[in-house]
Amino acid sequence: MNKKIITIEGLSFTYGCHPVLNNINLSISSGDVVAIIGPNGSGKTTLLKLVLGQLKPTAGSIKLFGTEAHKLKERFRIGYLAQKATGFNAQFPATVREVICSGRVPRRGLFRSLTKQDHVLVEQILEQVGLKQFANQSIGTLSGGQQQRVLLARALVSQPDLLILDEPNTGVDSHALASMYELLKDLNRCQGITMLIVSHELEGLSSLVSHQICLDKHICTCSCHSFNDPENQLRFCDRRINNHVKAKEPCYGNLSI
Numbered sequence: 001m002n003k004k005i006i007t008i009e010g011l012s013f014t015y016g017c018h019p020v021l022n023n024i025n026l027s028i029s030s031g032d033v034v035a036i037i038g039p040n041g042s043g044k045t046t047l048l049k050l051v052l053g054q055l056k057p058t059a060g061s062i063k064l065f066g067t068e069a070h071k072l073k074e075r076f077r078i079g080y081l082a083q084k085a086t087g088f089n090a091q092f093p094a095t096v097r098e099v100i101c102s103g104r105v106p107r108r109g110l111f112r113s114l115t116k117q118d119h120v121l122v123e124q125i126l127e128q129v130g131l132k133q134f135a136n137q138s139i140g141t142l143s144g145g146q147q148q149r150v151l152l153a154r155a156l157v158s159q160p161d162l163l164i165l166d167e168p169n170t171g172v173d174s175h176a177l178a179s180m181y182e183l184l185k186d187l188n189r190c191q192g193i194t195m196l197i198v199s200h201e202l203e204g205l206s207s208l209v210s211h212q213i214c215l216d217k218h219i220c221t222c223s224c225h226s227f228n229d230p231e232n233q234l235r236f237c238d239r240r241i242n243n244h245v246k247a248k249e250p251c252y253g254n255l256s257i
C-alpha cells in the first residue's frame with residue numbers, strides 16, 4: 001500500500017472571525033498528483049499554507065509524513081513554489097544558477113558547502129527547465145515566466161518527496177507550460193514525487209493529475225482516476241460530500257480521497 005504523505009483530519013481554519021475552511025478531511029498518498037481548483041477566495045492558498053505549517057489549524061490536524069505539519073523538521077522533503085513569487089528586479093544580486101543552488105542548502109545544511117554532486121544536479125535541472133543559457137544572468141533580468149521556471153527549478157533541486165505548486169502557470173506561455181507539465185509528469189512517473197497543485201484551470205494539467213479537488217467554502221467535490229489501473233482511467237467518482245441543500249446554516253466542505 002502507498003505511504004500516506006498528507007493526512008488532514010477535521011481541519012478548520014479561521015482568519016480572525018472569518019471562517020475559510022471547515023471540517024476538511026483529505027488523505028494524499030505517495031505518488032498522487034492532486035490538483036486543487038476553486039474560485040478566488042475559496043481557501044486554496046490557505047490550505048497550502050496550512051499544509052506547509054505556515055499557519056496552524058483552528059481545529060483538526062494536518063500530518064506530513066506522519067508528523068504534525070508545523071513540527072516537521074525535514075523541510076527539504078517539501079519543494080514549494082509560492083503564488084506570484086516572481087518580481088525580482090534587474091539589480092537583484094543573484095544569478096539564475098545561484099538561485100537554483102540555494103534550493104540545495106536545506107538538504108545540505110546551512111553551514112556546509114555544496115558538493116560536486118550538488119552542482120551536477122543543478123546543471124541537470126537547468127537543462128531540464130530550459131534555462132541553461134540564462135544560468136549566469138541575474139534572475140531579475142529574466143521575464144516573469146522565466147523567473148517562475150527558475151523558482152520551479154529551485155523547488156526541484158532539493159529532490160523533494162512532496163512538491164507543492166501554487167498556480168505554477170502564472171505568466172508562463174503555453175509552450176513553456178506544456179514542457180513544464182511534461183517535466184512534472186516525468187518526475188512523478190520516474191521518481192514518484194507526490195504533487196499538490198493549485199490552479200484556476202485544469203487545461204493541460206489533466207494528463208498529469210490523478211485526483212482533482214474542487215474547493216469552495218460550501219461545497220467540495222473530488223474526482224479521481226488512477227493511471228496505474230486502466231479500468232480506472234478517466235473514471236469520474238464525483239463525491240459531493242456536503243449535503244448543503246438540506247442545511248439551513250451555511251456549511252462547509254468535507255472531502256476525502
Ligand SMILES: Nc1ncnc2c1ncn2[C@@H]1O[C@H](COP(=O)(O)OP(=O)(O)OP(=O)(O)O)[C@@H](O)[C@H]1O
Nearest residue numbers: 015016018020038039040041042043044045046047
Ligand atoms: N492573511 C489573511 N488575513 C485575513 N484574511 C485572509 C488572509 N489571507 C486570505 N484571507 C481571506 O481568506 C479567504 C481565502 O483566501 P485564499 O488566498 O486562501 O483563497 P484562494 O482560493 O487561494 O484565492 P485565489 O484563487 O484568489 O488565489 C479570502 O476570503 C481571503 O480574503
